[in-house]
Amino acid sequence: xxxxxxxxxxxxxxxxxxxxxxxxxxxxxxxxxxxxxxxxxxxxxxxxxxxxxxxxxxxxxxxxxxxxxxxxxxxxxxxxxxxxxxxxxxxxxxxxxxxxxxxxxxxxxxxxxxxxxxxxxxxxxxxxx
Amino acid sequence: xxxxxxxxxxxxxxxxxxxxxxxxxxxxxxxxxxxxxxxxxxxxxxxxxxxxxxxxxxxxxxxxxxxxxxxxxxxxxxxxxxxxxxxxxxxxxxxxxxxxxxxxxxxxxxxxxxxxxxxxxxxxxxxxx
Numbered sequence: 001x002x003x004x005x006x007x008x009x010x011x012x013x014x015x016x017x018x019x020x021x022x023x024x025x026x027x028x029x030x031x032x033x034x035x036x037x038x039x040x041x042x043x044x045x046x047x048x049x050x051x052x053x054x055x056x057x058x059x060x061x062x063x064x065x066x067x068x069x070x071x072x073x074x075x076x077x078x079x080x081x082x083x084x085x086x087x088x089x090x091x092x093x094x095x096x097x098x099x100x101x102x103x104x105x106x107x108x109x110x111x112x113x114x115x116x117x118x119x120x121x122x123x124x125x126x127x128x129x
Numbered sequence: 130x131x132x133x134x135x136x137x138x139x140x141x142x143x144x145x146x147x148x149x150x151x152x153x154x155x156x157x158x159x160x161x162x163x164x165x166x167x168x169x170x171x172x173x174x175x176x177x178x179x180x181x182x183x184x185x186x187x188x189x190x191x192x193x194x195x196x197x198x199x200x201x202x203x204x205x206x207x208x209x210x211x212x213x214x215x216x217x218x219x220x221x222x223x224x225x226x227x228x229x230x231x232x233x234x235x236x237x238x239x240x241x242x243x244x245x246x247x248x249x250x251x252x253x254x255x256x257x258x
Contacts, residue, residue: 030170094167
């Protein structure tokens with residue numbers, strides 16, 4: 001278990017109030033590593049968004065388990081937050097993270113996007129360049 | 130209006146059948162440029178996913194207008210598809226695209242993620258490095 005911690009981000013009240021959650025109280029959260037690779041997309045509710053910003057590590061809401069999902073608590077694959085963005089409609093979030101452990105994906109792959117449409121099914125995680 | 134076209138991708142039947150759409154028949158689609166910048170996230174249904182892969186350009190489903198949204202048809206800001214990925218649960222899609230025109234965002238910004246949580250509100254679109 002890593003002992004490294006991320007840095008907390010203090011949002012303005014206006015920013016937090018402006019986030020638009022869907023009918024389930026959730027907002028998509030994209031995690032991208034510092035080299036540009038998109039690691040995964042999962043969901044946050046208002047509480048786990050606040051936890052993520054305060055703790056500086058990704059905390060999702062698990063839709064399948066209907067519980068707080070502090071990424072890496074069981075696997076060690078924590079994601080430390082460097083920057084957090086929201087889109088023009090404030091209904092999608094983007095986090096630039098440092099991926100710890102073996103990767104983001106429960107399959108053991110580094111990125112959850114390890115399969116490509118087309119006959120050549122597997123491909124390296126997309127990154128910059 | 131650009132006359133450049135993207136290259137079509139021929140998915141396998143198994144890949145297409147495996148995509149898991151939500152209760153509204155939609156799946157999140159992330160567009161990332163070739164330098165690693167995440168441009169936007171919008172939604173596709175089965176029909177616009179097929180159109181995107183066949184035409185090699187991003188075709189979303191507009192939830193607000195409830196209609197097919199062929200990105201760039203009115204703005205000229207087309208997105209040419211280079212690669213298309215699906216995640217481990219096959220319920221999120223990632224497209225590496227070439228962004229034409231002035232950018233992805235209707236505000237005129239290059240990326241829709243041009244605002245950052247924290248007191249320093251605006252920030253360049255996150256990209257690699």
